[in-house]
Amino acid sequence: MISAIKGAKDILPAESGKWRRLEAAVRERFRRANYGEIRTPVFEETALFKRGVGESADIVRKEMYAFEDMSGTSIALKPEMTAPVVRAYVEHKLGKSQPLVKAYYLAPMFRQERPQAGRQRQFHQFGSEALGSDAAALDVETIQLAYDLLRDLGLTKLDVKINSLGKPADRAKFVGELRAYLRDREDALSEDSRRRLDVNALRVLDSKDERDQQALDGAPKLADFLDEESRDRFAEVCETLDAVGVPYLVEERLVRGLDYYTETTFEIQSPSVGSQSALCGGGRYDNLVELLGGDPTPGVGFAAGIERILLALENENVAEEKTDKIDAYIVSLEKNPRVAYPVAVELRRAGFVAEFDYLGRSVKAQMREANRLEAERVIFLGGEEAERGEVSVKNMSGGEQTTLPRESLVNHLRETRSA
């Protein structure tokens, strides 16, 4: 038996409804804020991610699904969406025809990690990228859009954490001093953090290891290295978040794993999922467009993990409304699919959701099926009514049943259709 690739999951008909509802909510929110949908290919040149996301990020260092195509070009399934969006922005010179581009996406991503709760190898993200403005209001809009959406989906336990990474030069200065500080007490660090010291010293900050957090007491603070401009704009971000009623926590040790972030970064976490608690993460990336060959253009965006959101909704017992109901189930007393099928076609062509039995099952079984499908009504075909050219229609919630001429069935259903 061949099964799905490790870490890739089927979304079966029974569960795709909640995906469609979530996706519809996402599209609606972005529409209201005037974001246009962007769709990019599932694969890109591997070089795009190496350059855009950064060689030190794990997602490009060891987690990419990369392969060579027939021409020998290295291709990678996209592990994240910011680099592709920026690539498309530069390639199509979108900035030339309008100064500000606001785009959203909803797409599968691929990372070759060991699966666990809230983590898959193929997973789905939605998110936004806004290119062309360095306004703090745009940072806030990004955070607020993500936060409101999660709230509206029904999640109540959300922690918004924000921080500022400042400008690359300031951050580099800080990382230098942090590394020096930690080198002096390398013995006190966890093994992982000693490795991080070389690869990406910033990551020691958000280590889960007690020893690391202790060693960090008295370490240099990133905030002290920000220039005045960065400090002012971060203050403005905080004030504006207050103004639109988004609760947040300034988390000095919040660093993000992707190299392109500058200034504002944020994460929205949920205690309702496993240890992979980040439902959403994002921030500003003011140098990325230039890095990928465009004119210097500021940008800001976020990405949210759909599987994690669904997991959080499930764990918080958020009820989902059932929408895939049946208008009419056609029961054939003759137990012959041939009899019911033309009636189903007639109803379907008239716009109703109609179903019948294809298996020649007993009337009782057909009724059970109608009940299982939560059919609003059942239409009985055959018997005495058929001899008189009539059919019977039963309302499944109340149980009342009426008999009427076969020709007036569609009209009757239309007239008595419930809202």
Added chain:
RNA sequence: GUGAGCGUAGCUCAGGUGGUUAGAGCGCCAGGUUGUGGCCCUGGAGGCCGUGGGUUCAAGUCCCAUCGUUCACCCCA
């Protein structure tokens, strides 16, 4: 990549110290109602006990390997 747990019916799981034809609940099918659901009752179908090897008179049960899966680390959505 590292560590730990778990693989028995479609699903969720029982199966002390190895010992006859491997069980339950739910689901599915049929009947109880010559043509009517939800509740109830009766019956039925459905199992290379993940795979391979080993120990033993005897393995679902013990040992080894392997694959899969889950959770955690790492990393991140």
